[in-house]
Amino acid sequence: MDGGDTKPTKRKPARSASRGVTMEAVGRMAGVSQVTVSRALSDPSKVSAATLRKINEAIAATGFVPNAIAGALASSRSKLITALVPSITNIVYAAMIRAFSQRMREAGYQILLSETGFDPAEEERTIATHLSRRPDAILLTGIHHSPQARRMLLASGIPVVEVWDFTDSPIDICIGFRHVETGRAAAEFAVERGDTAAATISAGDERARRRKAAFSEHFTRLTGTPVAEIDFDEMATVARGRKGMARLIDDHGFTSGIVFCSSDVLAHGAIIEATKRGFAIPGDIAVIGFGDQEFAGDVEPPITTIKVDLEAFGRTAADALLRRFEGSSTPDTAIDLGFEIIRRQSA
Amino acid sequence: MDGGDTKPTKRKPARSASRGVTMEAVGRMAGVSQVTVSRALSDPSKVSAATLRKINEAIAATGFVPNAIAGALASSRSKLITALVPSITNIVYAAMIRAFSQRMREAGYQILLSETGFDPAEEERTIATHLSRRPDAILLTGIHHSPQARRMLLASGIPVVEVWDFTDSPIDICIGFRHVETGRAAAEFAVERGDTAAATISAGDERARRRKAAFSEHFTRLTGTPVAEIDFDEMATVARGRKGMARLIDDHGFTSGIVFCSSDVLAHGAIIEATKRGFAIPGDIAVIGFGDQEFAGDVEPPITTIKVDLEAFGRTAADALLRRFEGSSTPDTAIDLGFEIIRRQSA
DNA sequence: CTGTTAGCGCTTTCAA
DNA sequence: TTGAAAGCGCTAACAG
Secondary structure, three states: OOOOOOOOOOOOOOOOOOOOOOHHHHHHHHOOOHHHHHHHHHOHHHOOHHHHHHHHHHHHHHOOOOOHHHHHHHHOOOOEEEEEEOOOOOHHHHHHHHHHHHHHHHOOOEEEEEEOOOOHHHHHHHHHHHHHOOOOEEEEEOOOOOHHHHHHHHHHOOOEEEEOOOOOOOOOEEEEOOHHHHHHHHHHHHHHHOOOOEEEEEOOOHHHHHHHHHHHHHHHHHHOOOOEEEEOOOOOOHHHHHHHHHHHHHHHOOOOEEEEEOOHHHHHHHHHHHHHOOOOOOOOEEEEEEOOOOOOOOOOOOOEEEEOOHHHHHHHHHHHHHHHHOOOOOOOOEEEOOOEEEOOOOO | OOOOOOOOOOOOOOOOOOOOOOHHHHHHHHOOOHHHHHHHHHOHHHOOHHHHHHHHHHHHHHOOOOOHHHHHHHHOOOOEEEEEEOOOOOHHHHHHHHHHHHHHHHOOOEEEEEEOOOOHHHHHHHHHHHHHOOOOEEEEEOOOOOHHHHHHHHHHOOOEEEEOOOOOOOOOEEEEOOHHHHHHHHHHHHHHHOOOOEEEEEOOOHHHHHHHHHHHHHHHHHHOOOOEEEEOOOOOOHHHHHHHHHHHHHHHOOOOEEEEEOOHHHHHHHHHHHHHOOOOOOOOEEEEEEOOOOOOOOOOOOOEEEEOOHHHHHHHHHHHHHHHHOOOOOOOOEEEOOOEEEOOOOO
C-alpha cells in the first residue's frame, strides 16, 4: 500500500488504515493522556468536571467507539457471554435466549449465540471456538456433552450454565426441569382421564424422546396397554403433526384414545388432521402438546399442554450468573423450575 | 489479593490465575518458540513435520484453546460478524439469521446477535456496542437508521449489509425486497379476485405498516372503497389475529371481502375466528397472509400468502460479504430478491 | 485528579 | 524453517 520502497524502514506500523479512533487520539484532542480517557469512560467520577467535558467533546467530535477487544485483552474480562442452543428457529430456545439476553444486556453483557443442531460433535467444535473468544461465562442447552467438551469447559475456569434439562450433578450451574417427569405426569393425566389407549408423535429432539419414552413406559405400566409411537428425525412442524396423526389412524388403526405430542406444533397438526377426518377432539381422540406456545390456547379446540416457563429459564440463568460475577458465596447449583399441565379442551 | 506487603514489588503480573494456556506455554512444552506455535496453527505447511507433531502433542496435552481476543487485537481481524434483528423469536428473522450464520460459520466467522425490538434508539445503542467488538462486518435489519448510527457505521470502515428491505441507495450492501410492492400486489390480487371490500390486520412492525398502507391505498384507488384497518402495536400472535377479525366483524360490520394480514400468524388467527363465527373461508371472508411460514400450507384452509425466501436473504447476504472479504472488484450494492404470491385456499 | 509504566497473548515484519 | 522484536489499544497498579 504505502510505497514499495526497498529501504528497510523503521517498520512504521500502517497505523493510517483508519482502524478506528483510539483513546490516545481522543486524549490528544482533549489535552490529556490516554489513561485519563479510559478513566473518564469507566468511572467519570474519577475525572474532574472540566476534563470530562473536554473528553466528551473530543469523543463526540471524533466518533470514537472504544475497542472492546483491547479492553478485554487487558482486563481479561470480555463482557461477553456465549450461548449454544440446538436451534434458534425453535421458539422454545429463542424465547429462553431472549429473556437471558435481555437480562444480561442490562448488566452490560453481550451474547454470542450459535446453533448446534442437536449434534454433540458440532457442539464440541462450537464450544471450542466459543471459548476462544474468552467469554466471561458460557450457557449450554442440555446436560449431555462430550468428554472433551467437559474437559474444555472445566479448563476454561469460567461459569458454565446448563439449561433446559436437569441433573443433580451439573458441570457448574444447572437450571431446568426433569423431562422424564413430564412424560410420567402426562401418562397419569391420561389415565385419570380414563384413556385406555395412547399414542405418541415426536420430533427429532433427544429430550423429546426422553419425554415420550417416559410417557409410554408409564402409561403401559398403569394400563397394561402398549403405546403406538410415531417418530420423526426432523424438527416439529404442523405438516409432521398431520402426517403423524394420519399414520396413527391409517397404519395403527388408532381411532380412539390420547396422543402425546412432543410439541404444540405437532399437536396442532395432529388436531387438524383428526378433525378433517371427522374425529371429534377430544371426544374420539384427545391430544396433549408440549410447550404452551403462544398459539396453544387460541386455536380450536385450545390445546391441553405441558407448560414450562421459558422466560423463567433465561431470567434465572442470567440472575445466577450475575450473582456469581458479584462473587456470591452461595453459588447456585441445580435449580429445578418444574412444569405444569395446562388443561384446555383438546384433552 | 496477593499479600498486603507494602514493599513495592516488581509488580509481577498475577499470571497464575489460570487464564488459560498460552501459545508460549505450548511452545515451551514442544521446545519451540511461541511464534512457531502460531504458525503451526495458522499455516501448518510453514512448519516442519516433526515440529508440527510436537506442537500438536503439546496442544492436546494442555488443552490449549487459542485466545481469539489477542489474535484479533494483533491482526485487526476479528472473524466476528455482528447482526441486529428486531426480534429473534420472530421466525422470519430467525430463519434469515440461521441461513446467514450457517454460511458464515463455514467460512470461519462467528455471529454476535442482538435484538433491537423495532426501536431506533435501541438500535443506535446496540450498533455502538457491536462496533466496539470490532467486527469484520455488520448486518442490519431494515434501511432506516438514525443519523448518528449511519455516522458510526460509515466511520467503522467495515462492510455493512442491510437486509429485509430495499433501497437503491444503501449504506453499503442491501439485500431485500420492496415492501410497498407486496402491498400493491396484494391489492391487485384482491381486485382480480373480484373483492369489493377489504380490511387489514397488522402487527407492530414498521415494515408491516408500510405494506398495509400500500395495500389500502392501492385497493382504494382501484375500487374507490376505503379499507378498514386494525393495527396492533405488539407482535403478531394468533390471539391478535382472532381479536382483529372479531373487531372487524363487530365494530366495522365487515362480513364479506378480503383481509390482508401482516403475517401468517395473524391470518391464521383471523381464519380461526371467522370460521368459529360461522363465516365461510374464502366464501364469505377471504384472508391473505404474509411470510409463507411453515404452517401456512398445512392448516385448514391452507393460507394464501406472500412468500419471501428467508433463507435466500441470509445466504445472499453471507455470499456478498464473503465476496467482499475476498476483495471482489465488483461489489454488490442493492439486490432485490423479490417476493411471490402463493395462492392456496384462503383467498 | 492525572500521568507513567507494564503488560494482556497474539500476529507481523525482518533477519537468520 | 525458525526466532526476535515490535506492536495491536486498552486496563491495572503505582507514583505523584
